[in-house]
Amino acid sequence: MMYMCLGDQNFGVGENDRRYLGDVIMINPEGEDLAEGEAVPVCHMTGGHDVSCDDEDEDTYAVPSDIPFVENKGDENEVISAVRENDCLLLQQLAQKNVDFNSLCHCQWVPCTIRVQRGDFSRQLQMTGYAAIHVAVIHASIKTIKCLLTGGADINLRDSNRRSPLQLAAAVDRLKVVRLLIDKGDCDNTFLMAVFLLLTFHYEDLVRTLVESGADVNLPDIKGTTPLSFAVGHMYPSSNFGTDLTIIRILLDAGCDVDKSNPAGASALMLAAGLKLVPVIHMLLSAGANINKMDNAGHNAFHTAVAGQRNLSAMQTLMWNGAATHTSNKKGETPLDKALQFGSISILRLLLSADAAPHRHDIMTAPRIVQLRNYLPEFDAWLRQEMHEPRSLRRICHVSDMAVISSVFRSGLFKDRVAIVTGGGTGIGQAIALELLYLGCNVTIASRKVDRLEKAAKDMNSRLAKHLNAPLPKLNTFLNATFVQKKRNTVEVHGRLDFLVNNAGGQFLSPAANITLKGWSAVIDTNLTGTFLCCREAYTQYMKENGGTIINIIADMFKGFPLMSHTGAARAGVDNLTKSLAIEWADSGVRVNAVAPGSSIYSDTAAANYGSDDIFSFIKSRVPAKRYGTVEEISAAVCFLLSPAAAFISGETVFVDGGGKLYQNMLDIPDHQRSKAYTWENDVKEQESSGNCGPQSKL
Numbered sequence: 001m002m003y004m005c006l007g008d009q010n011f012g013v014g015e016n017d018r019r020y021l022g023d024v025i026m027i028n029p030e031g032e033d034l035a036e037g038e039a040v041p042v043c044h045m046t047g048g049h050d051v052s053c054d055d056e057d058e059d060t061y062a063v064p065s066d067i068p069f070v071e072n073k074g075d076e077n078e079v080i081s082a083v084r085e086n087d088c089l090l091l092q093q094l095a096q097k098n099v100d101f102n103s104l105c106h107c108q109w110v111p112c113t114i115r116v117q118r119g120d121f122s123r124q125l126q127m128t129g130y131a132a133i134h135v136a137v138i139h140a141s142i143k144t145i146k147c148l149l150t151g152g153a154d155i156n157l158r159d160s161n162r163r164s165p166l167q168l169a170a171a172v173d174r175l176k177v178v179r180l181l182i183d184k185g186d187c188d189n190t191f192l193m194a195v196f197l198l199l200t201f202h203y204e205d206l207v208r209t210l211v212e213s214g215a216d217v218n219l220p221d222i223k224g225t226t227p228l229s230f231a232v233g234h235m236y237p238s239s240n241f242g243t244d245l246t247i248i249r250i251l252l253d254a255g256c257d258v259d260k261s262n263p264a265g266a267s268a269l270m271l272a273a274g275l276k277l278v279p280v281i282h283m284l285l286s287a288g289a290n291i292n293k294m295d296n297a298g299h300n301a302f303h304t305a306v307a308g309q310r311n312l313s314a315m316q317t318l319m320w321n322g323a324a325t326h327t328s329n330k331k332g333e334t335p336l337d338k339a340l341q342f343g344s345i346s347i348l349r350l351l352l353s354a355d356a357a358p359h360r361h362d363i364m365t366a367p368r369i370v371q372l373r374n375y376l377p378e379f380d381a382w383l384r385q386e387m388h389e390p391r392s393l394r395r396i397c398h399v400s401d402m403a404v405i406s407s408v409f410r411s412g413l414f415k416d417r418v419a420i421v422t423g424g425g426t427g428i429g430q431a432i433a434l435e436l437l438y439l440g441c442n443v444t445i446a447s448r449k450v451d452r453l454e455k456a457a458k459d460m461n462s463r464l465a466k467h468l469n470a471p472l473p474k475l476n477t478f479l480n481a482t483f484v485q486k487k488r489n490t491v492e493v494h495g496r497l498d499f500l501v502n503n504a505g506g507q508f509l510s511p512a513a514n515i516t517l518k519g520w521s522a523v524i525d526t527n528l529t530g531t532f533l534c535c536r537e538a539y540t541q542y543m544k545e546n547g548g549t550i551i552n553i554i555a556d557m558f559k560g561f562p563l564m565s566h567t568g569a570a571r572a573g574v575d576n577l578t579k580s581l582a583i584e585w586a587d588s589g590v591r592v593n594a595v596a597p598g599s600s601i602y603s604d605t606a607a608a609n610y611g612s613d614d615i616f617s618f619i620k621s622r623v624p625a626k627r628y629g630t631v632e633e634i635s636a637a638v639c640f641l642l643s644p645a646a647a648f649i650s651g652e653t654v655f656v657d658g659g660g661k662l663y664q665n666m667l668d669i670p671d672h673q674r675s676k677a678y679t680w681e682n683d684v685k686e687q688e689s690s691g692n693c694g695p696q697s698k699l
């Protein structure tokens with residue numbers, strides 16, 4: 001097949017190869033003469049894409065019509081001139097004379113405007129130091145390119161912008177040339193170029209084939225760009241991500257080093273953060289990317305996200321995943337400094353909510369902020385309030401210092417009672433265990449980590465000894481492979497079991513789409529199945545005959561639990577289990593209730609589970625009480641429900657959340673246009689366009 005190229009410019013083809021038909025130039029793919037009046041199939045060339053043609057014969061070729069160039073021919077060498085003329089005969093003669101096919105010429109050349117298919121992105125492809133091969137891949141016929149390669153042209157030769165011939169051919173959408181070069185197989189880092197092709201032309205199969213044939217997926221190009229950072233760096237926040245995420249997935253599955261940096265030290269995560277590519281950030285983090293890795297200038301991904309301004313969703317995502325939010329770069333600048341420079345109110349709000357403002361005194365007087373305060377009285381008022389509110393996370397922790405023990409309940413309230421508190425070695429569970437002990441109850445704490453349990457037991461015993469003017473109740477620890485075993489031991493040890501507090505539990509942050517079956521099962525097993533087994537054993541072994549009280553600690557998941565869907569589902573299950581058991585076991589004198597802490601009960605272990613305190617700081621801004629909850633506040637609710645004061649309460653869930661469940665959701669939904677409104681007008685249009693005009697039910 002031959003192509004017709006539209007335009008009225010000189011495309012650099014040899015006189016012998018052209019025929020003029022008005023302002024239409026006819027070119028034979030092989031650079032041969034066209035017979036006068038020969039019919040030529042037309043392929044749409046606008047935008048430089050010859051992909052619309054389904055011809056598979058690689059030798060067919062059209063010189064692109066829309067690649068005008070401004071040149072200074074004077075400085076170009078004879079090889080380049082021959083290429084421009086598609087003069088293979090001359091090229092052969094030059095090769096015989098051993099003329100260097102790789103010498104660079106240094107004149108200015110503006111060969112084309114590239115139209116990248118996504119968005120409105122377009123740019124000029126300018127070349128200043130190029131050789132014949134670079135001109136050829138953009139402008140010459142396949143035959144000419146083959147002549148050139150036979151004559152010794154280097155298929156990997158970089159132009160002065162370090163672009164390879166393959167890169168240039170891809171940039172101007174000359175897919176047949178791209179295929180030729182890739183088939184030659186000599187291109188350095190062909191894989192990276194394949195990534196480029198996937199991104200630009202959705203050449204997914206090509207990338208998969210290369211991966212399967214053992215391509216080095218970590219090989220950087222001459223500038224040090226890796227395929228992964230290349231892929232991430234070429235995405236657009238507005239793209240629909242489908243193909244782009246596919247390439248990231250292929251690369252990660254193929255063993256790409258997720259933290260490999262470019263020469264500036266930037267990782268793919270930093271690029272994704274700067275480009276606001278939230279789904280990519282999630283994928284990279286799930287693949288183990290180091291969230292706090294720094295580039296050569298001392299920036300981490302959070303710095304990059306802040307520098308991207310209007311990038312709140314990326315900042316939030318990083319914060320939630322434990323990014324350090326107040327580290328300085330090598331110039332000593334923190335993300336807050338950037339926010340102050342920009343004068344960005346939303347970034348400032350986010351950073352303040354995350355306590356990422358260690359030198360807050362700077363804030364009020366920063367020049368941009370002063371301007372904003374002058375113009376925006378509401379902002380001024382808000383900022384003043386923020387500055388004066390005792391809000392630091394750590395300050396609250398210090399207040400919660402558990403070296404002292406107290407309780408609003410009367411001492412001896414639970415004397416000689418026996419309780420099991422699962423997860424009683426840390427955080428909320430430890431506070432519950434301690435308060436129960438303080439009120440005279442014998443307590444067994446149980447969890448997975450024996451060292452934690454032993455340290456907690458030692459610590460609690462020494463504190464009780466200081467604060468309890470009565471014989472110490474018994475405190476046992478159990479390390480258990482399973483909850484069931486744990487209960488059996490406890491029942492044997494004490495001979496009775498009055499209270500069971502199912503507090504052990506937890507989860508990890510993850511978009512639902514990334515949760516593996518194993519991860520899902522781990523969270524369901526820990527929180528739902530574990531709680532069920534504990535309840536069942538406590539009931540069958542003791543409470544069925546003797547009565548008792550069970551408290552299940554759940555979570556504030558009643559509006560859904562985005563990014564923690566597994567635990568949301570498990571806790572909703574426990575909420576319902578609580579009601580079922582409250583009814584089924586009522587005739588044994590067993591009460592079953594739940595306590596739902598808001599997502600803001602700070603403890604070091606809880607924060608450590610998410611890598612840092614930032615997630616809690618973020619959530620605090622969404623709690624009406626505008627502060628963290630304390631572990632004592634959960635313990636107090638539990639003690640109340642265990643006490644006779646709650647004798648008539650069963651099957652109930654008590655929220656201890658500062659009003660959080662009534663207020664905001666944890667996740668901001670980005671702006672989008674994916675929700676299509678149903679109107680009769682749209683309905684009719686849709687029917688018409690589908691050719692379905694009759695009144696019929698679609699349900």
Ligand SMILES: CCCCC/C=C/C(=O)SCCNC(=O)CCNC(=O)[C@H](O)C(C)(C)COP(=O)(O)OP(=O)(O)OC[C@H]1O[C@@H](n2cnc3c(N)ncnc32)[C@H](O)[C@@H]1OP(=O)(O)O
Binds near residue numbers: 510519526555598606
């Ligand atoms: C949003 C802010 C939170 C506010 C509300 C809630 C607050 C709290 O609940 S604070 C309490 C925090 N404390 C904990 O969460 C307790 C500790 N947590 C855990 O131990 C785990 O998260 C667990 C619940 C999953 C327990 O898992 P375990 O049975 O020990 O399982 P493994 O650790 O072996 O992991 C099994 C499987 O799960 C997947 N997975 C585990 N962690 C992660 C993670 N961080 N990211 C992604 N996926 C994870 C993974 O598939 C694991 O398998 P492998 O890959 O083979 O290890």
Ligand SMILES: NC(=O)C1=CN([C@@H]2O[C@H](COP(=O)(O)OP(=O)(O)OC[C@H]3O[C@@H](n4cnc5c(N)ncnc54)[C@H](OP(=O)(O)O)[C@@H]3O)[C@@H](O)[C@H]2O)C=CC1
Binds near residue numbers: 555596601
């Ligand atoms: N803090 C908060 O804001 C909120 C907490 N919650 C829930 O409150 C409970 C207590 O959390 P908190 O004290 O904050 O956090 P912690 O991380 O300190 O407590 C979790 C406890 O559960 C134990 N645990 C976890 N998995 C298992 C298991 N498979 N078997 C036995 N024990 C296990 C852990 O001990 P070990 O590692 O030794 O096994 C740890 O003592 C959890 O269920 C939590 O999800 C709910 C909503 C909000």
